[in-house]
Amino acid sequence: MNLFDVYPLNDIEIVKASGSTVWDEKGQEYLDLYGGHAVISIGHTHPHYVKRLTEQLAKVGFYSNSVKIPLQVQLSEKLGQVSGKTDYQLFLCNSGAEANENALKLASFYNGRKKIVAFKGAFHGRTSLAVSATDNPKIIAPVNETTNIDFLPFNDEEALKEYFNQNGQDVAAVIIEGIQGVGGIQEASKSFLQLIRSLCDQYNAVYIADSVQCGYGRTGLFYSHDYAGVQADIYTMAKGMGNGFPVAGISIAPKFKPWHGMLGTTFGGNHLACAAALSVLEIMEQDNLMENAAEIGEYLIQELRKIEGVKEVRGRGLMIGIDLPAELSQVKKNLLFQHHIFTGEAKPNVIRLLPALNLSKAQADQFLDKFKIAIKG
Ligand SMILES: Cc1ncc(COP(=O)(O)O)c(C=O)c1O
Numbered sequence: 507m508n509l510f511d512v513y514p515l516n517d518i519e520i521v522k523a524s525g526s527t528v529w530d531e532k533g534q535e536y537l538d539l540y541g542g543h544a545v546i547s548i549g550h551t552h553p554h555y556v557k558r559l560t561e562q563l564a565k566v567g568f569y570s571n572s573v574k575i576p577l578q579v580q581l582s583e584k585l586g587q588v589s590g591k592t593d594y595q596l597f598l599c600n601s602g603a604e605a606n607e608n609a610l611k612l613a614s615f616y617n618g619r620k621k622i623v624a625f626k627g628a629f630h631g632r633t634s635l636a637v638s639a640t641d642n643p644k645i646i647a648p649v650n651e652t653t654n655i656d657f658l659p660f661n662d663e664e665a666l667k668e669y670f671n672q673n674g675q676d677v678a679a680v681i682i683e684g685i686q687g688v689g690g691i692q693e694a695s696k697s698f699l700q701l702i703r704s705l706c707d708q709y710n711a712v713y714i715a716d717s718v719q720c721g722y723g724r725t726g727l728f729y730s731h732d733y734a735g736v737q738a739d740i741y742t743m744a745k746g747m748g749n750g751f752p753v754a755g756i757s758i759a760p761k762f763k764p765w766h767g768m769l770g771t772t773f774g775g776n777h778l779a780c781a782a783a784l785s786v787l788e789i790m791e792q793d794n795l796m797e798n799a800a801e802i803g804e805y806l807i808q809e810l811r812k813i814e815g816v817k818e819v820r821g822r823g824l825m826i827g828i829d830l831p832a833e834l835s836q837v838k839k840n841l842l843f844q845h846h847i848f849t850g851e852a853k854p855n856v857i858r859l860l861p862a863l864n865l866s867k868a869q870a871d872q873f874l875d876k877f878k879i880a881i882k883g
Contacts, residue, residue: 516842518530518536518842519531520536523538523550523551524549524550524551525549525550525551525552525862525864526538526539526541526546526549526550526861526862526864526865526866526869527550528550528848534846535846536842536846536847536848537846537847537848537869537872537873537876538550538848538861538862539847539848539849539859539860539861539865539873540848540849540850540858540859540860540861541746541860541861541862542750543745543850543860544687544719544724544745544746544825544850544860545745545746545748545749545750546746546749546750546861546862547722547723547724547745547746547747547749547786547790547795547862547863548749548785548786548789548790548793548795548862548863548864549749549862549864550750550862552749552785552789554785554788554789555749555782555785555786555789558781558782558784558785559751559778559781559782559785561781562577562777562778562781563778565777566777567776567777567778568773568776568777568778569776569777570772570776571770571771571772571774571775575775575776575777575780577777577780577781577784578596578598578775578780580780580784581596581598581775581780581783581784581787582595582596584784584787584788585755585757585783585787586757588728588787588790588791589728589729589741589757590728590732591737591741591757593759593760594741594757594758594759594760595757595758595759595760595762595764596755596756596757596758597755597756597758597769597774598753598754598755598771598774598775598779598780599754599755599756599771599774599775600752600753600754600771600773600774600779601631601744601752601754602630602631602636602716602718602719602742602743602744602745602754603630603631603632603633603636603637604631604633604636604754604771604774605718605742605743605744605754605755605756606630606631606635606636606639606681606714606716606718606742607631607633607634607635607636608742608756608769609679609681609714609740609742609756610622610635610636610639610678610679610681610714611635611769612712612740612756612758612762612768612769613678613679613711613712613714613739613740614678614679615768616678616712616761616762617678617710617711617712619675619676619677619678619711620654620676620678621654621655621656621673621676621677621678622635622638622639622654622655622656622677622678622679622680622681623655623656623658623666623669623677623679623680623681623711624639624640624641624655624656624657624658624680624681624682625641625657625658625659625660625682625686626641626657626658626659626660627641627660627686627688627689627690627692628640628641628657628660628681628682628683628686628689628716629641629642629683629686629687629688629689630681630683630716630718631718632645634650637650638650638651638652638654638655639655639681641657641689656669656673660686660689660692660694660698661692661694661695661698663697663698663701666698666701666702666705667701667705670705670708670709674705674708674709674711675709677706677709677711678711678712679711679712679713679714680702680705680706680711680712680713680714681714681716682694682699682702682713682714682715682716683716683717683718683719683720684699684715684716684717684720684721684725684729684730684731684733685719685720685725685730685821685822685825687719687720687825687852687858687860688719688852689852690820690827690829690852690853690856691820691821691825691826691827691852691856691858692820692827693730693820693821693822694731694734696733696734696735697734699731699733699734699736700734700735700736702736703734703736703737703738706739712739712740713736713738713739713740714738714739714740714741714742715729715731715738715740715741715742716742717729717730717731717741717742717743718742718743718744718745718754719745719825719860720825721741721742721743721746722743722745722746722747722786723746723790723795723796723799723823723863724746724799724823724824724825724860724863725799725800725803725821725822725823725824725825726796726797726799726800726801726803726822726823726824727796727800727823728796729741730822730825733822737759738759739758739759739761739762740756740757740758740759740762741756741757742754742755742756743755743756743757746786746863747783747786748779748782748783748786749782749785749786750782751778751779751782751783752773752779753774753775753779753780753782753783754774755783790863793864795863795864796863798863798864798865799823799824799863800823802824802865802866802867802870803821803822803823803824803825803826804823805867805870806824806826806859806870806873806874807819807821807826809870809874810826810828810874810877813877813878813881815830815831815834815881815882816828816829816830816881817829817830817831821859824859824860824861824863824865825858825859825860826858826859827852827856827857827858827859828856828857828858828859828877829855829856830855830856830857830881831855832854832855834855834881834883835855836883837857837877837880837881838851838857840880840883841857841876841877841880844880845876845879845880847873847876847877859873
């Protein structure tokens with residue numbers, strides 16, 4: 507049996523990892539500024555994480571949502587406290603797409619409507635509704651085509667007002683990333699998020715903050731939407747939540763009332779997933795990782811902006827996009843194969859930095875030194 511070949515692969519096998527360092531099978535060391543796509547939040551193989559998961563595995567790894575799982579209650583309390591949304595409710599699932607899928611369903615259950623507003627450049631996942639709300643026709647299968655989703659231009663306040671003027675009574679939800687990741691590190695403006703909040707209030711539509719990539723402390727705030735000083739109705743989260751263990755969730759405002767059977771999942775919120783998520787929050791709090799993300803991120807952004815040849819540097823905290831001109835399309839590959847630094851990318855030519863939130867200043871400097879060489883070719 508062969509693997510279903512959907513991923514273009516780098517010819518590298520990672521066999522060991524610690525903090526922001528990984529090693530391949532030949533013993534070559536790499537600096538990891540990609541974090542396996544924004545997933546590694548507290549660093550690879552963090553001792554507290556390994557201990558908590560190992561101890562939990564030895565006790566009980568999984569039981570279904572048909573019994574009480576006190577770890578879920580501990581997680582919801584801790585998440586409420588660290589995110590500052592103590593009165594919200596937590597539903598646990600397994601991936602970012604599933605989180606968005608559930609958020610969109612919940613919105614539609616809530617107000618009984620069908621129209622979803624999404625934005626140009628958005629990525630919300632690959633399952634049914636999530637992929638329909640993703641601005642990439644190539645990955646939308648015919649069965650996922652729907653007239654229920656409308657894509658509006660990102661950060662265009664007039665277009666949004668006009669749309670609500672015409673269709674406001676039909677809108678179930680507006681879904682938006684605080685910072686578009688796949689879209690190339692494009693930040694939603696404060697006033698745009700504030701306008702979404704006020705239009706959703708006016709028309710009883712649901713504001714869904716897709717925080718799968720930009721959330722969980724990455725920008726120095728727990729949710730990047732916090733920057734606008736508004737509260738979303740539902741926050742979706744995944745990637746950094748389990749530091750590599752598949753766990754995701756939605757944080758749901760008090761106005762949503764659950765009923766038995768409304769949402770569900772077999773694996774969501776299992777014992778191991780909760781142990782992973784709890785250990786991430788414990789480390790984030792104990793080691794002040796949000797502060798570190800803000801500080802090191804700001805340093806990187808300022809230093810990158812000084813480098814000649816860079817078109818634009820965008821982002822916040824440790825979610826950074828380095829926009830390069832077309833002639834520098836080889837920089838990402840050179841960083842990996844010549845300088846042994848993992849980074850992410852976005853089309854057409856943006857290098858995405860999504861490192862662990864405890865990246866040190868020395869590691870940031872190491873990257874900057876190598877990047878300056880790589881950009882010279
Ligand atoms: C903003 C955003 N939403 C949703 C998803 C989907 O997450 P998953 O791949 O865990 O389903 C992603 C994944 O990259 C993402 O960046």
